[in-house]
Amino acid sequence: MIVEGQPGHIDQIKQINAGTVYRLIDQFGPISRIELSKKAQLAPASITKIVRELVQAHLVQETEYQEPGSRGRPAIGLILDTQAWHYLSARVSLGTLTLSLRDLSSKLVAEDILPLVAEDAVPFLDRIIAHIDQFFIHHQSKLERLTAMAITLPGMIDTAKGVIQKMPFYPVESVPLGPALAARSGLPVFIQHDIAAWTKAESLYGASRGFRNVIQVVIDDNVGAGVITGGQVLHGNSSSVVEIGHTQVDPYGKRCYCGNHGCLETLASIDNILELVRQRLEVTPNSLLNGLPITVENLCDAANRGDALAKDIIVGVGQNVGRILAIMVNLFNPEKILIGSPLNQAQSVLHPTIMSCIQQQSLPAYSENIQLESTQFSNHGTMPGAALVKDALYNGSLLVKLLQG
Numbered sequence: 001m002i003v004e005g006q007p008g009h010i011d012q013i014k015q016i017n018a019g020t021v022y023r024l025i026d027q028f029g030p031i032s033r034i035e036l037s038k039k040a041q042l043a044p045a046s047i048t049k050i051v052r053e054l055v056q057a058h059l060v061q062e063t064e065y066q067e068p069g070s071r072g073r074p075a076i077g078l079i080l081d082t083q084a085w086h087y088l089s090a091r092v093s094l095g096t097l098t099l100s101l102r103d104l105s106s107k108l109v110a111e112d113i114l115p116l117v118a119e120d121a122v123p124f125l126d127r128i129i130a131h132i133d134q135f136f137i138h139h140q141s142k143l144e145r146l147t148a149m150a151i152t153l154p155g156m157i158d159t160a161k162g163v164i165q166k167m168p169f170y171p172v173e174s175v176p177l178g179p180a181l182a183a184r185s186g187l188p189v190f191i192q193h194d195i196a197a198w199t200k201a202e203s204l205y206g207a208s209r210g211f212r213n214v215i216q217v218v219i220d221d222n223v224g225a226g227v228i229t230g231g232q233v234l235h236g237n238s239s240s241v242v243e244i245g246h247t248q249v250d251p252y253g254k255r256c257y258c259g260n261h262g263c264l265e266t267l268a269s270i271d272n273i274l275e276l277v278r279q280r281l282e283v284t285p286n287s288l289l290n291g292l293p294i295t296v297e298n299l300c301d302a303a304n305r306g307d308a309l310a311k312d313i314i315v316g317v318g319q320n321v322g323r324i325l326a327i328m329v330n331l332f333n334p335e336k337i338l339i340g341s342p343l344n345q346a347q348s349v350l351h352p353t354i355m356s357c358i359q360q361q362s363l364p365a366y367s368e369n370i371q372l373e374s375t376q377f378s379n380h381g382t383m384p385g386a387a388l389v390k391d392a393l394y395n396g397s398l399l400v401k402l403l404q405g
């Protein structure tokens with residue numbers, strides 16, 4: 001996170017306790033103060049004090065509710081007060097900048113999807129700032145109090161400093177996006193690799209909710225993975241991500257933006273898959289894909305209808321990804337594997353290929369009970385950014401800033 005000094009010991013305990021209380025109200029509300037005290041393992045007096053502060057700041061409110069099994073008077077419970085607080089959740093992806101305004105319950109209030117070309121006379125950072133300024137002007141009438149900005153993007157990112165070191169699709173180098181936005185807005189700014197943030201989003205709201213050991217693989221414009229181990233996102237708060245996309249699969253392969261050759265990303269990213277379809281079509285006149293625009297939708301549709309070329313290409317992707325996943329299964333022994341990809345449109349071809357690689361290439365005891373399924377969110381939404389904000393509320397770091405006003 002940007003703009004933050006190290007908190008002292010007492011402040012840190014206060015921060016953690018406030019975050020825990022906020023999380024429990026979010027997860028179990030309406031909840032009584034007594035129940036909250038039990039779940040948080042904090043003394044009733046501490047709960048009273050923290051709740052009073054949260055209520056005064058309009059982050060929590062009281063509500064009447066009927067306790068389960070009780071037929072007496074309604075009890076007074078606590079729920080979050082989220083509507084008066086907004087934040088920006090942004091996402092940079094291939095050719096697109098998505099800007100969304102959400103309230104603290106993560107609900108979408110407004111969204112603009114804007115084209116973002118790779119090269120332009122105006123520098124990348126200036127363009128992002130100008131788009132965000134315009135977004136706030138455009139949606140001024142809906143805007144409540146702003147709390148934070150969260151941005152997710154592909155590439156190599158120093159999350160602690162908020163600096164983009166390198167990106168695919170955009171020729172940028174050492175761009176201080178976080179400090180620039182923090183200086184301009186005075187708000188906390190969270191920047192994270194899109195796949196790491198997406199993994200967090202699935203664990204907070206999506207398909208891996210409640211699971212303690214999960215591998216999430218993304219096959220899209222970029223390729224990579226996120227790991228949840230012991231209920232925590234691995235490298236969740238550092239600059240590192242699980243860079244399987246930059247593992248060499250073909251030493252004679254194409255050059256990658258990371259500087260290496262034949263990375264998994266150069267073989268399994270959507271762009272490269274569609275390029276392969278184009279090449280193979282030239283020598284496969286009987287494919288259903290002949291004469292159609294080469295898109296992921298058409299590729300998946302042809303595979304679902306049994307087209308040999310389309311199936312073969314998706315099986316090839318599944319085998320390349322499956323080989324690396326098998327190694328990861330032996331390292332992390334997950335209960336669940338999530339696949340985030342537009343190729344999920346042909347999941348009846350892709351998923352069994354990946355699963356059979358895992359079963360053949362990893363430890364039987366580890367692979368036999370794995371569930372493999374699609375992620376809940378698509379790669380192009382701004383829920384990954386929402387997860388960064390929620391995480392900062394739950395760990396208390398953003399919450400204490402809101403309490404301080």
Ligand SMILES: [Zn+2]
Nearest residue numbers: 246256258263
């Ligand atoms: Zn690479």
